[in-house]
Amino acid sequence: MNNSLASGLRRATPQLISLAVILFLNWLAFPGFFDLRIQDGRLFGSLIDVLNRGAPVMILAIGMTAVIASKGVDLSVGAVMAMAGAVAATMTVEGYPLMAVILTALAVGIACGLLNGFLVAVLDLQPIVATLILMVAGRGIAQLITEGVIVTFNDPGLIFFGTGSFLGLPMPIIIAALLAIAVILLMRRTALGLLIEAVGVNRSASSYAGINSKLLLIFVYTLSGFCAALAGIIAAADIRGADANNAGLWLELDAILAVVIGGTSLLGGRFSILMSVLGAIIIQAMNTGILISGFPPEYNLIVKAAVIIMILLAQSASFAGIGGLFVRAPSAAKKADAS
Amino acid sequence: MKFVTRLLIGTAFGVVLAGSASAAGLTVGFSQIGSESGWRAAETSVTKQQAEKRGIDLKFADAQQKQENQIKAIRGFIAQGVDAILVAPVVATGWETVLGEAKDADIPVILLDRGIDGSPDLYMTMVASDQVLEGKVAGEWLVKDAAGKDCNVVELQGTTGSSPAINRKKGFEEAIAGTSNIKITRSQTGDFTRAKGKEVMEGFLKAEGGGKNICALYAHNDDMAVGAIQAIKEAGLKPGTDIKVVSIDAVPDIFKAMADGEANATVELTPNMAGPAFDALEAFKKDGTVPPKQIITESKLYTPADEPMKVYEEKKGLGY
Structure with a gap:
């Protein structure tokens, strides 16, 4: 047990160093970065902001990790967020009870995931194309649901999912943490995670070995749809309104990036949900840092790109050895390619 | 044969109807972009209202972006x-x-809300708001409101690079250039959205001593201001009192915030572009x-003195 913890930490070294460096830079830019205080019965501070704002991407990344491990990708999560938020807000305005609102919104996400899974597993469409369909159409459907306006609501039950707190922590953090624990247990205390990795490495071989790869693929896309709906509910609850045009816009890319920063290969196979969550935290720490750094906004994207390149380089250097990048040894070059 | 006769009669009747309709007043075609934002929807419904009020027969075409x-609609x-x-x-x-x-x-063309690159001979006139003036009106309100006291402003910009x-x-x-008491201390983009407005404001509040060093917020649109108002509340401060809020657009939700005392001023980007266009057309x-x-x-300034709840109800019906 101790051994596996140590090897896990060793694998996570580049990510942990990246996070530490980003947090240190944030602290340089803004000395009060690590200050925490209690405000209205909950913790309040920049660190909490990082976790709280990062929660939707963390939740998306949890589902995305499973999809990517199966050698797929789910581009529709941002649009599914918008749809789930639109459904939740519209139903709340029409006076449905909270339970019905949440269950319907989650059901929308599950239905979207089933559709994606059906297209990929049964019709054998390329995942990137199959989920692109819903990425485009989903936002349109969300706009139809909200009729092109921002649907605002004041129901304290739904708002609680975005801005409420439990044990001093904002609800989005609690939800993301609970979901991460549940999915990790599901993946690692059963054979499920191993089977998904097997399908990701070689689908036909795993089928011959007796794994029901169709069902597994449908499962991972459904999980991703469920996660997206959950993130959509949180995003809508946070601003007390469903903004079909902007909710979850481009977040699918952030989620994929979080998974990649976490070290899961886009080619499928071995995955780590905890590392993807860490990846999401790294991205948000960087975003929050940029916001409080006082740079003019014209530099936001450049700074972001530069930091991401550094993080990914740090990971690949730890693989190939920094020298390996410059030496034309066949093995090192091959490793650098692979990373 | 019977069918053809009926068809002919029907067509003739239709022509008569169409003739009588255009005789009642002007017939104007309106090619709208689409309905990508609440403001755009409001512009469409105000244009229809204005046409109805003046007895203009409006032919509406939605271009869906x-x-x-x-181009097809205009040819039509x-x-x-x-x-x-x-x-x-x-x-x-x-x-x-x-x-x-x-x-x-020989059909005059009037551009609404946005300009085109090309010879000005192609259109009769263009009806648009002055975006610089909108910012200026907001700034002038703050200069007056601060009344010489020191005031640190944080700014939520629209999408970087957008006009x-x-x-x-x-x-x-x-507007604030001539004063020494008003300074913009922080400025970041909130992408014109509520969610980003809230997130960026949270950052500002932390970076400026929990909000103690912020006297006012200037947001390039109301949606970002609405998001920021929530962030201010969650930080335990009173928006509208501890931190003044001034923004642009005058969408319905900001009037609700104003009625609750959480916003102080907004500058209207009027959805009534068609009114001045029809005035010019009728004179022509x-x-x-x-x-x-x-x-x-x-670019009209609204403050809580302008019966915000009444304006809210009026605007809510326009499809924002």
């Missing part, structure tokens, strides 16, 4: 022989051919008065 649809209007065409152009380029056709058919973001920033800076048709090439709409 596509220029080719707009020309073929129908309308008296004038209103266009809210989705992009600035590529209008020479189709607007040239309208010109050859409203550039111009509204410029106008505000012009009556005695040939050629309007100026650009008609600037009013």
Whole structure:
């Protein structure tokens, strides 16, 4: 047990160093970065902001990790967020009870995931194309649901999912943490995670070995749809309104990036949900840092790109050895390619 | 045979109907971009209201964000022989051919809300707001409200590089340039959205001593201000009192915030672009008065003194 913890930490070294460096830079830019205080019965501070704002991407990344491990990708999560938020807000305005609102919104996400899974597993469409369909159409459907306006609501039950707190922590953090624990247990205390990795490495071989790869693929896309709906509910609850045009816009890319920063290969196979969550935290720490750094906004994207390149380089250097990048040894070059 | 007769009678009846409708007043074609935002929807419904009020027969075409649809619609209007065409152009380029056709058919074209690249001969006039002025009106309100006291302003910019973001920033800076007490201490983009407005404001509040060093917030649109108001509340401060809130657009939700005392001022980007356009058109048709090439709409300032709840109810019906 101790051994596996140590090897896990060793694998996570580049990510942990990246996070530490980003947090240190944030602290340089803004000395009060690590200050925490209690405000209205909950913790309040920049660190909490990082976790709280990062929660939707963390939740998306949890589902995305499973999809990517199966050698797929789910581009529709941002649009599914918008749809789930639109459904939740519209139903709340029409006076449905909270339970019905949440269950319907989650059901929308599950239905979207089933559709994606059906297209990929049964019709054998390329995942990137199959989920692109819903990425485009989903936002349109969300706009139809909200009729092109921002649907605002004041129901304290739904708002609680975005801005409420439990044990001093904002609800989005609690939800993301609970979901991460549940999915990790599901993946690692059963054979499920191993089977998904097997399908990701070689689908036909795993089928011959007796794994029901169709069902597994449908499962991972459904999980991703469920996660997206959950993130959509949180995003809508946070601003007390469903903004079909902007909710979850481009977040699918952030989620994929979080998974990649976490070290899961886009080619499928071995995955780590905890590392993807860490990846999401790294991205948000960087975003929050940029916001409080006082740079003019014209530099936001450049700074972001530069930091991401550094993080990914740090990971690949730890693989190939920094020298390996410059030496034309066949093995090192091959490793650098692979990373 | 019977069928053909009936068809002929039907067609003749239709022609008579169409003839009588256009005799009642002007027929105007309106090619709208689409309904990508609440403001756009409001512009559409105000245009329809204005046409109805003046007895104008409005032919409406929604282009769903596509220029080719707009070109098709304009060609359709020309073929129908309308008296004038209103266009809210989705992009600035590529209008020479189709607007040239309208010109050859002697149909005046009026641009709404956005301009085009190309010869000004292609259109009669353009009705638009002055975005620099909007920022200036917001800034002037703050200068007056601060009344010489020191005031550190945080700014939520629109999407980086977009013309409203550039111009509204410029106008505000012009308004406060003459004062030494008002300073913009932080400025970041909130992408014109509520979610980003809230997130960026959370950052500002942390970076400025929990909000103690912030006297006012200037947001380039109301949606970002609404998001920021929530962030201010969650930080345990009172928006509108501890931190003044001034923004632009005048969408319904900001009036609700104003009624609750959480916002202080907003500058209207009026959805009534059609009113001045129809005024110019009617004058032109009556005695040939050629309007100026650009008609600037009013940038009206609203404060809690303007019965925000009443304005909210009025605006809510416009489809924002």
